[in-house]
Amino acid sequence: MVEDASGRRPSIRDVARLADVSHQTVSRVLNDHPSIRPETRDRVLAVMAELQYTPNRAARALVTSRSRTIGVLSASSTQYGSASSIAAIESAARARGYWVSTANIVASDPDSIRAGLAHLMAQSIEGLVVIAPQMRVFRSLAAQRIDVPYVTLQSTGLDPDHTLTVDQIAGARLATKHLISLGHQQIYHLAGPQDWIEAESRMKGFLEEMSASDIPTTAPVLGDWTAEFGYYAGRELLRVRDFTAIFSSNDQMALGLIHAIRDEGLDVPRDISIVGFDDIPEAAHFWPPLTTVRQDFAELGRRCVELLLTPDEGQAAHPVPVILPELVVRASTGPVPWA
Known part of the structure; x- marks a missing residue:
């Protein structure tokens, strides 16, 4: 982070001055507003990079009442499928101007589940994704109050209107x-x-x-x-x-x-x-x-974020069809030996 002689961190107004735009324009660039011309966006981003400017997300959330953050509650992040799902969600969220905050929980510990959910809610998340391997997690969550749009990536049958999964x-x-x-x-x-x-x-x-x-x-x-x-x-x-x-x-x-x-x-x-x-x-x-x-997993992440962030930004979306997997045939399978 570049600082001036007084040790002050660069502000949005510093970016606006050097990019020769209004601070409202810089704000629109930060929020990926569609009205910004590409050349203006590029100029503002170049100045931000030069100054090593990063927005104060906490302050922005207080002003706008928007955290632009999606929470992920994960009970199996070390498994390939779960890790790939989280990476896909992060990629899709960034394309929409959102960040992802992940809370890893212990599936067998109800206190861990409650604490993880509380941690994410304290960040004023605007949507929640639940990636958990076991039914006990969803039974525990059913007793919790969730006040934001949410989606689960495992088909449990408990809450089909909020489920998105690969079949x-x-x-x-x-x-x-x-x-x-x-x-x-x-x-x-x-x-x-x-x-x-x-x-x-x-x-x-x-x-x-x-x-x-x-x-x-x-x-x-x-x-x-x-x-x-x-x-x-x-x-x-x-x-x-x-x-x-x-x-x-x-x-x-x-x-x-x-x-x-x-x-x-x-x-x-x-x-x-x-x-x-x-x-x-x-x-x-x-x-x-x-x-x-x-x-x-890329499609799973895209649909997941789409489900949470509708054009009305914050209203629950309609469920989308399950994603069908694909068989990849390689050399480990062949005809029955005596055929």
Whole structure:
């Protein structure tokens, strides 16, 4: 931050003077007002960069009664899907001139949930996004008063008018149908943790597609999302080896499965086919490259912000359709070995 001889920080009026515009024009640039000509905006932004000027957001909120901040309440920010959702929301929010404040909570602790929500509300957020893996978080939130537009990114069935999600069931059915189309019938499902909403949905999709094809199933194996568990589960399953394919509920566990299969001297996909879920950036570089289900997080973020920030800025928007995932076929799946 550039300071003058007296140590004073540059103000909006300093920016206006050097850019030869009114301070109201600088304010409009800060608020991304559509009436500002591009050349004027560029000149003002150049002066702001030269002065290293940053607006006092707290002061602006007091004057305008607007914080231009969206809150994210997250209980699983270390997972790839949640982290990608937050990044997509931040990108979409910045395109609308908003910032994002994230509060990470402990899903199993009601006090943490209440404290996280209170922390965000104290910042005068104008909208709230809830990214939580477990039903218990939403049951706890149902008892709280939320006075701003909000949207949840998990389909719980508790509040459908405020839900925006990628169709996890449809994605799981795509993965399972792909294996069946290759001739596989002995298919195992390595599921995510019990009580995780996305894990339950993916398990449901697997079971629905197997039932629709009239193929008997064994009980899904409950995992913990980690490659380490995938490796452990793979070693245990290979003791009997009564399957030709596995649908893993995420890509990390699929990586562990591939490791276990190769340690047994077997080949993917010649002996066993593997499908994952999420399409993490590394999935294309597994060996073999992983067939998986891709979620469009950029679109999720865009729709999420659109849902919160309607043209009337602050009025609740109408629910939008769920986002359909995409099957990405790579080299980890092939025909059933004896076909």
